[in-house]
Amino acid sequence: MLTVDRVTVTYDRTPAVRDASLEIADGEVLALLGPSGSGKSTLLRAIAGLEPATGAVRWDGDDLAGVPVHRRGFGLVFQDGQLFPHRDVAGNIAFGPRMQGMPAGDRDRRVAELLELVGLAGYERRQVTELSGGEAQRVALARALAPRPRLLLLDEPLSGLDAELRESLALDLVGVLRRAKATTLLVTHDQEEAFTLADRLAVLDEGRIRQSGDVVDVWRAPADERVARFLGVTTVVSGEVADGQLRCAFGVADVPWALAGPVTVGLRPHALRVASTGVPGEVVERARRRDHTRVTVDVSETVPDASTVDAVATMADGVRPGEEVRLRLDPGGVAIVG
Numbered sequence: 464m465l466t467v468d469r470v471t472v473t474y475d476r477t478p479a480v481r482d483a484s485l486e487i488a489d490g491e492v493l494a495l496l497g498p499s500g501s502g503k504s505t506l507l508r509a510i511a512g513l514e515p516a517t518g519a520v521r522w523d524g525d526d527l528a529g530v531p532v533h534r535r536g537f538g539l540v541f542q543d544g545q546l547f548p549h550r551d552v553a554g555n556i557a558f559g560p561r562m563q564g565m566p567a568g569d570r571d572r573r574v575a576e577l578l579e580l581v582g583l584a585g586y587e588r589r590q591v592t593e594l595s596g597g598e599a600q601r602v603a604l605a606r607a608l609a610p611r612p613r614l615l616l617l618d619e620p621l622s623g624l625d626a627e628l629r630e631s632l633a634l635d636l637v638g639v640l641r642r643a644k645a646t647t648l649l650v651t652h653d654q655e656e657a658f659t660l661a662d663r664l665a666v667l668d669e670g671r672i673r674q675s676g677d678v679v680d681v682w683r684a685p686a687d688e689r690v691a692r693f694l695g696v697t698t699v700v701s702g703e704v705a706d707g708q709l710r711c712a713f714g715v716a717d718v719p720w721a722l723a724g725p726v727t728v729g730l731r732p733h734a735l736r737v738a739s740t741g742v743p744g745e746v747v748e749r750a751r752r753r754d755h756t757r758v759t760v761d762v763s764e765t766v767p768d769a770s771t772v773d774a775v776a777t778m779a780d781g782v783r784p785g786e787e788v789r790l791r792l793d794p795g796g797v798a799i800v801g
């Protein structure tokens with residue numbers, strides 16, 4: 464188990480990470496999520512031993528303060544893979560096991576096993592300079608896993624890839640991490656990637672961990688409005704929960720997980736859907752997305768504490784600016800903030 468205990472990293476007297484504490488249980492994937500510049504990479508680097516820090520990084524209770532990077536037993540993957548260009552694919556993956564003194568025959572078997580795991584069976588003799596971006600990242604992952612690290616540290620491993628490849632590789636990565644039973648810290652600024660890959664989330668903002676917990680719990684109940692907005696909430700209104708039901712200006716939704724009482728309601732765009740019944744408003748803007756239409760709707764006449772809101776329509780709805788629509792509350796996009 465990894466324990467990060469009140470870690471602070473300071474550059475030129477300015478703390479980039481402040482008092483960060485977190486734990487990752489064996490076999491668990493934790494996503495460290497936060498906006499650009501929030502300190503994610505810095506914290507990952509401090510855990511790896513690449514950055515001087517105060518506080519403690521422990522593995523199974525042992526303080527790693529005096530342990531250099533290559534003796535921590537951690538595997539690292541960065542955004543651009545950083546493969547050894549003068550070695551072929553097998554040479555890259557076999558590097559760690561070779562350093563560990565694994566005999567050649569066992570190394571070959573380990574390389575083949577890992578290539579199979581990342582979906583590149585038979586790629587041993589390929590030059591890394593001839594690989595596509597997605598293939599190179601798979602090789603980087605295989606190389607990091609080859610010495611059987613006790614912790615895998617992934618720093619934005621998919622962000623150099625185009626959107627479609629990212630999505631498919633994220634799904635593959637879920638399977639790879641599960642099969643390898645890899646304890647993993649994943650740094651990302653992409654909430655979808657975090658939700659796809661992680662068991663738990665830690666949200667970092669301005670160097671501080673604002674919230675950590677089970678992915679679904681954080682999604683449903685962000686700690687404050689800032690975390691909520693970072694996690695996709697675009698509309699905030701007041702509401703009341705009673706008997707597992709939320710009542711707000713946009714209607715009623717089942718929230719069996721929420722505590723009763725007055726609440727701040729966070730709505731993601733898909734919490735408000737264009738439908739035949741619901742709160743009326745006028746479409747101000749429309750933007751087509753891959754599988755839905757995003758609309759901005761002026762509801763100022765019906766909802767006093769919201770002027771315009773983001774909502775979604777299906778492509779088939781064919782809504783246009785100036786049109787009158789109705790918005791129905793969808794519990795799937797509702798968060799209770801705070």
Ligand SMILES: Nc1ncnc2c1ncn2[C@@H]1O[C@H](COP(=O)(O)OP(=O)(O)OP(=O)(O)O)[C@@H](O)[C@H]1O
Pocket residue numbers: 474475479497498499500501502503504505506652
């Ligand atoms: N080597 C360094 N020297 C001085 N300041 C640094 C150094 N590395 C990072 N910083 C600063 O520390 C802060 C956190 O940077 P960091 O790279 O950890 O953020 P991040 O959340 O990983 O961002 P991104 O998603 O953009 O990579 C930033 O303000 C950055 O400018």
